[in-house]
């Protein structure tokens with residue numbers, strides 16, 4: 399268990415540039431050689447982002463599931479005029495290859511920070527999927543490693559490169575809806591049950607030791623091996639850290655906050671089915687930034703939209719509000735609900751291109767989603783989950799009193815009332831709610847304040863040799 403002092407020391411942001419890492423330079427006509435790590439669903443988009451595109455070629459695909467690795471080498475070859483990447487099973491072997499300039503990581507969440515740190519230590523630039531971490535501390539470590547080794551590390555929050563989204567944010571920041579009071583994220587995305595908890599067989603093509611990496615090697619209790627790890631705490635972060643991290647990031651961007659919040663509070667549960675999943679499918683997270691609020695709603699059961707959005711953000715200001723209904727499009731309204739401006743325009747390719755532009759310029763400030771932004775927004779999700787998991791189960795009729803006791807205001811009460819109606823509409827009755835612990839956060843040291851701070855929740859037990867290095871060793 400880490401002491402608070404150890405965590406504070408670990409969080410120190412002063413990182414000395416490494417002498418072993420002279421800046422890499424790529425001329426405008428040099429081809430950047432990319433290795434994609436994790437060739438599941440999202441890995442295919444990474445391959446699309448670099449294969450057959452001007453100035454990049456996918457030379458390697460790393461996956462500890464041989465079938466995913468081999469299949470993806472074939473599909474990448476088709477996209478880049480027959481040039482077939484080499485399949486590598488173990489990321490450590492991959493990183494020994496000096497020909498690779500960039501590593502693009504689309505593994506499950508529990509591998510993101512470690513993979514990114516190892517890659518920058520090996521002198522590679524990195525594109526790493528969101529959330530960039532599985533816990534708060536390793537995310538900060540990834541930032542430290544990127545700075546120390548002078549590497550470009552882009553986070554896979556691609557809406558940050560969409561012109562429609564960028565224009566909307568500029569509109570908010572220039573006072574288009576007045577003073578922002580509430581930044582609301584919605585992740586209303588129906589998620590079916592993942593099937594009963596059982597003992598299932600790991601697919602024979604998978605090297606389970608490598609797949610588990612920093613996590614414990616546990617019996618497989620979910621039916622579907624790939625993807626459904628999102629709903630088990632050992633590997634995933636629930637929908638808050640799956641779809642929700644995109645909108646959490648936009649909510650924080652809208653507030654213009656480059657730090658964690660002062661206080662976090664979350665409540666919810668997994669409703670509508672009992673299965674192998676552990677994470678909440680219904681959750682409210684409240685982050686206080688002084689008097690301004692970031693409030694996030696996850697709904698995994700069928701639900702109508704709210705103010706026109708299902709997966710989006712609603713930013714409420716003193717002169718109006720702005721609703722982004724996708725990664726790239728939305729509308730600003732005045733206080734009477736009259737549309738005043740529209741925003742549109744996107745495309746994932748821009749985000750990959752922004753990454754390679756920063757690689758060529760050797761300037762992380764060019765990145766639209768630098769690792770530090772990725773870390774902060776990922777950490778907001780982790781803090782919400784910590785609050786939830788530290789709470790206690792209460793009967794739903796006791797919720798109004800519990801909300802008052804926890805300091806809930808009308809914004810929080812309204813979010814809960816709508817959620818309760820939503821559960822009733824889904825025939826969820828006589829239920830218990832996991833009422834999370836409100837936690838004071840020191841946004842500078844990125845740790846909890848108070849007499850018994852649950853700071854051990856900011857990290858995890860790592861399974862050697864898959865350990866996150868200390869700050870001095872990143």
Ligand SMILES: NC(=O)c1ccc[n+]([C@@H]2O[C@H](COP(=O)([O-])OP(=O)(O)OC[C@H]3O[C@@H](n4cnc5c(N)ncnc54)[C@H](O)[C@@H]3O)[C@@H](O)[C@H]2O)c1
Nearest residue numbers: 436437438439440460461462463466504505527609624625
């Ligand atoms: N930015 C986006 O819009 C977006 C969209 C979807 C998914 N994602 C993110 O992408 C990541 C992957 O999601 P997915 O749906 O493809 O998951 P998935 O489970 O389908 O695929 C993950 C792949 O990584 C491989 N893998 C696991 N450990 C590995 C290791 N140590 N080395 C090499 N390969 C390893 C698995 O074998 C699998 O092929 C997730 O973190 C998710 O949050 C982002």
